[in-house]
Each structure stands twice: as structure tokens, then as C-alpha cells.
Amino acid sequence: MPQPKVLIVDDEKLVRWSLRQKCEEWGYQALEAADASTALSLVRDEQPEVVLLDVRLPDQSGLDVLEKLKQTGDARAVIMITADPQLDDVKAAIKMGAYDFIGKPLDFDELQVTLQNAIEATRLRSEVESLRGEVRKRAGFHDIIGVSRKMTELMHFVRKVAASEATTILIQGESGTGKDLIAKAIHYQSARQDRPFVPINVSAIPETLLESELFGHERGAFTDAKAMKKGLFEVADGGTLFLDEIGELTPFLQAKLLRVLEDQVIRRVGGVRDIQVDVRVIAASNRDLERAVREGHFRQDLYYRLAIISIFIPPLRERREDILPLVDFFIEHYNRKFRKSVRGITAETRRLLLNYDWPGNVRELKNAIERAMILEDEPVLRPDYLPFSVRQPHTGVTAFEHTASPPAGGQPLPSGRWLPPLSIPEGGTSLEEIERAMVELALRQSGGNQTHAARLLDISRDALRYKMKKFGLMHSEEEKEEQPSPQPGP
Ligand SMILES: Nc1ncnc2c1ncn2[C@@H]1O[C@H](COP(=O)(O)OP(=O)(O)O)[C@@H](O)[C@H]1O
Numbered sequence: 243m244p245q246p247k248v249l250i251v252d253d254e255k256l257v258r259w260s261l262r263q264k265c266e267e268w269g270y271q272a273l274e275a276a277d278a279s280t281a282l283s284l285v286r287d288e289q290p291e292v293v294l295l296d297v298r299l300p301d302q303s304g305l306d307v308l309e310k311l312k313q314t315g316d317a318r319a320v321i322m323i324t325a326d327p328q329l330d331d332v333k334a335a336i337k338m339g340a341y342d343f344i345g346k347p348l349d350f351d352e353l354q355v356t357l358q359n360a361i362e363a364t365r366l367r368s369e370v371e372s373l374r375g376e377v378r379k380r381a382g383f384h385d386i387i388g389v390s391r392k393m394t395e396l397m398h399f400v401r402k403v404a405a406s407e408a409t410t411i412l413i414q415g416e417s418g419t420g421k422d423l424i425a426k427a428i429h430y431q432s433a434r435q436d437r438p439f440v441p442i443n444v445s446a447i448p449e450t451l452l453e454s455e456l457f458g459h460e461r462g463a464f465t466d467a468k469a470m471k472k473g474l475f476e477v478a479d480g481g482t483l484f485l486d487e488i489g490e491l492t493p494f495l496q497a498k499l500l501r502v503l504e505d506q507v508i509r510r511v512g513g514v515r516d517i518q519v520d521v522r523v524i525a526a527s528n529r530d531l532e533r534a535v536r537e538g539h540f541r542q543d544l545y546y547r548l549a550i551i552s553i554f555i556p557p558l559r560e561r562r563e564d565i566l567p568l569v570d571f572f573i574e575h576y577n578r579k580f581r582k583s584v585r586g587i588t589a590e591t592r593r594l595l596l597n598y599d600w601p602g603n604v605r606e607l608k609n610a611i612e613r614a615m616i617l618e619d620e621p622v623l624r625p626d627y628l629p630f631s632v633r634q635p636h637t638g639v640t641a642f643e644h645t646a647s648p649p650a651g652g653q654p655l656p657s658g659r660w661l662p663p664l665s666i667p668e669g670g671t672s673l674e675e676i677e678r679a680m681v682e683l684a685l686r687q688s689g690g691n692q693t694h695a696a697r698l699l700d701i702s703r704d705a706l707r708y709k710m711k712k713f714g715l716m717h718s719e720e721e722k723e724e725q726p727s728p729q730p731g732p
């Protein structure tokens with residue numbers, strides 16, 4: 243995150259100087275303006291998160307500046323500063339949308355907290371706004387492609403759910419099946435669409451942080467809690483909270499979440515007060531939650547609560563009729579994005595796309611089309627630029643399963659594996675030299691692990707050690723048989 247910017251607007255040099263010292267000490271970037279016109283141009287050019295604005299300025303009143311800031315829409319949070327706070331000024335400023343008011347002489351502790359809150363508020367607001375703007379464009383049901391019976395039935399159900407009063411919804415499906423997409427569509431097609439859609443991946447955050455992220459904390463709840471912080475449940479009030487990878491939630495937070503779902507109240511960490519929230523929770527999981535319950539990793543009562551409305555998105559391989567419509571959709575998408583005019587795919591490409599199992603589901607298909615569109619010069623997508631796995635679907639594990647395509651100039655082997663480009667040097671070579679190079683390479687790739695290296699070459703560990711000795715690749719410590727092979731060769 244970039245350093246937050248604070249613009250200090252005051253005609254007194256000494257005040258600006260001391261505020262700058264403090265702001266920098268608190269980790270902010272300080273900008274200064276001594277008069278209104280400088281302030282306005284700095285706000286426009288630098289977009290500071292917070293403006294500290296003196297009510298009395300030489301050229302204009304601070305209130306006029308506030309009004310202009312509000313009109314141009316550039317104002318984020320404005321904190322007014324005044325030596326003689328007259329109630330009228332304060333009232334007017336707050337009415338005009340000032341974030342807060344602070345009296346002189348300045349109480350720096352108070353200022354620090356106010357600043358921190360203001361910055362947080364600005365950040366949250368702009369995050370939510372950009373998310374909302376970005377998402378709403380693409381989050382209609384019309385952007386969810388599916389002609390298969392499974393998908394049309396599912397979408398019929400999803401529409402109903404979106405329009406309903408349901409406050410908990412569970413979406414399950416393998417990775418890449420469209421869980422995020424459907425969660426967003428549910429929100430933006432619901433009565434909650436003008437309130438925030440707040441996504442959070444619970445597996446990405448450690449438990450203690452996650453708790454205060456979700457529920458907020460009071461000032462002083464723990465060492466770092468210098469100010470009160472609202473949790474995402476409060477941020478999402480009136481809207482939707484999307485809890486991705488719910489299966490990874492720790493038992494403690496599972497219990498806490500259950501309570502929130504049942505009572506629709508939260509309590510901030512370190513707080514004693516219940517806060518009423520109105521949040522629709524959409525939980526998603528790519529793990530089989532029912533099984534997690536059976537195995538004791540997930541609370542049964544929470545599962546039942548979440549699964550009242552349960553949506554299961556089938557993997558793409560179980561609805562192959564959706565593949566070609568999705569391909570058309572993605573081609574159109576990338577035509578726009580890359581300013582290309584690809585018209586379609588060849589018959590062979592179609593056959594390959596339809597036959598492949600798509601373990602990464604729609605995401606994998608989308609990525610495959612993106613890649614082909616980047617590389618293809620013809621107006622139709624030929625198989626040449628499809629990922630290797632799609633072109634060779636039945637070879638099982640390949641030597642290059644992690645790369646998207648075979649190495650250019652490589653050669654297919656009878657095993658279905660792929661040999662990287664090799665050529666014989668002009669003056670010829672010896673087979674033994676090649677063998678030695680391969681042994682060295684295998685050892686390097688396996689980080690010196692002999693068992694692994696032997697497996698890469700499909701020989702026994704003893705055979706590998708024999709070759710290492712022959713080629714002088716054995717270091718003296720390795721001669722001793724101190725590390726027993728976990729999987730002795732044949
Ligand atoms: N039915 C669909 N129609 C159009 N695009 C889809 C569809 N399903 C998934 N996608 C796209 O595939 C990608 C992966 O979907 P996502 O919702 O992130 O999957 P998940 O959350 O289940 O892993 C996204 O780019 C999404 O837009």
C-alpha cells in the first residue's frame with residue numbers, strides 16, 4: 243500500500259511545520275499549502291487521502307475551500323482545524339461533509355487517531371466504490387454463460403435466490419467453476435446492490451488478524467489497536483459479505499460466525515456491546531463441506547446453517563455443451579481487450595477443446611483461449627497454440643506438465659513425454675557425453691537428491707550412483723551410503 247498523503251493547509255508556517263513533523267512520524271507523506279488556491283491545486287494533482295484544513299486562511303475561508311472540494315468531488319476526508327471553534331462554523335462544516343473538527347491548540351494524540359480513522363474511511367470507501375463500479379459492469383446474469391441443462395436449471399435457481407430474503411447462501415464447486423462470478427451476480431441482482439459487496443478469502447489471513455478484520459476491534463483491544471476499527475461485517479452492512487474458502491475457517495471463528503448468522507449481531511474484538519448488522523453472507527468452498535463435517539473439520543451446526551440455500555456448480559467436464567458457447571464468449575471478450583478480430587476456431591481445435599477434461603474448469607478454458615488469442619496470427623484459432631495438456635489429453639503425467647506448452651522445437655517421445663530441443667553439435671558428440679550431461683542435469687533438477695534424480699531418469703538409485711562414479715560426479719562424502727534410499731530401485 244502506498245504511503246497515505248496528508249495535505250496540511252494553514253497560513254501559519256510554524257503550525258504547518260509541527261504538523262508535518264507529526265505526520266511524517268506517523269508514517270504519512272505530508273504536503274503543505276499556505277493558502278486556499280495552492281490547496282485546491284494540490285488536492286487535484288496529488289489526491290491526498292486527508293486534508294487538514296484551517297478554517298481561517300488569508301485568501302478564502304476554510305469553509306469555502308471545503309465547499310469547492312466537495313463540488314469537484316476531489317475531497318476525500320477533510321478535517322477542519324480552528325483556534326476558536328464557533329459552533330456555527332462546526333455545524334456548517336459538518337453539514338458540508340467535513341469528516342471531523344479539531345480545536346487549537348492541537349492535541350496530537352487525538353489528531354493521530356482522527357487521522358488514522360479518516361484515512362481508513364477514505365481507503366475503504368474508494369475500495370468499495372471501485373469494486374462496485376468495476377463489478378457492476380460485469381456482474382449481470384447475462385455474463386454467466388451456460389446452455390447445458392445443469393447450468394440453465396442452476397441459473398434459474400440462482401435468480402430466485404438473489405431476489406429472496408435469504409441471508410445465508412452456500413456456493414460449492416471445484417476451483418474455476420464460477421463461484422466468485424455467481425456470488426457477485428447474486429449481490430448485484432439483489433435488492434442489496436447499492437450497498438457494498440465485500441469479498442474476503444478466509445484462507446489467506448491468519449486467525450487473529452481475520453477475527454479483527456471480520457468483526458473489527460475497539461481501541462486498545464490489543465497492542466496495535468490504537469484506534470477503533472470497523473470490521474467487514476459492519477462495512478458490508480446492508481450488503482453482502484462473500485466469505486471465500488469457508489472450509490478453511492478455524493474452529494474458533496466457525497463458532498463466532500455461527501453466532502453472527504443466528505443473531506445478526508456482532509461484537510468487536512475487545513468490545514462489550516452487540517452491534518446489529520444486516521448482512522447477507524455468501525460462503526464458498528471448493529472442498530466438500532459435508533465430508534469436512536464427517537471428518538470433524540467443520541462444525542455441523544454451521545454447515546446446516548450455511549447450507550439452507552446451497553448452490554452446487556458442476557465441473558465443466560460434466561456439462562460439455564457449455565464449452566463452445568464459453569469459447570465464443572471468451573473470444574469476443576479478448577477481441578475487445580486485445581483489439582483483435584478472431585472469428586472462431588478450427589475443427590481440430592474444437593475437437594480438442596471438447597475432448598479435454600478441464601480439471602481447472604472454466605478458468606482453465608478462459609486462460610487457454612487468452613493464450614491462443616495472444617499468440618495466434620490467423621483469424622481462426624488453430625490447435626498450435628493450445629496448451630500442451632489440451633493437445634495431448636491422454637498421455638497422463640508428462641515431463642512438462644507444469645508448462646503450458648511443449649518447448650518450441652522439442653520432440654515427442656513414444657511415451658508421450660516431450661523431449662526438449664536438442665541437437666548434435668557440428669563436430670559430433672559422444673553418447674556418453676550426453677549421458678553425463680543428463681545425469682548432471684537430473685541431479686541439479688532434484689537439488690542433489692539421488693532418489694529423485696534416479697526417478698527422473700527412470701533408473702535405479704544404484705545405477706545412478708554407478709554412473710555418478712563413472713563420470714566423476716560423486717563427492718567423497720556421498721560415497722558413503724549414509725542416506726538410505728526411501729524407495730529402493732529395482
Ligand atoms: N459460466 C461462466 N460464464 C462466463 N465466465 C465464467 C463462467 N464460469 C466461470 N467464468 C470465468 O472463469 C473464471 C473463474 O471463475 P471464478 O468465479 O473465479 O471461479 P471460482 O471462484 O469457482 O474458482 C473467471 O474469470 C470467471 O469470470
Ligand SMILES: [Mg+2]
Nearest residue numbers: 418421422486
Ligand atoms: Mg474463487
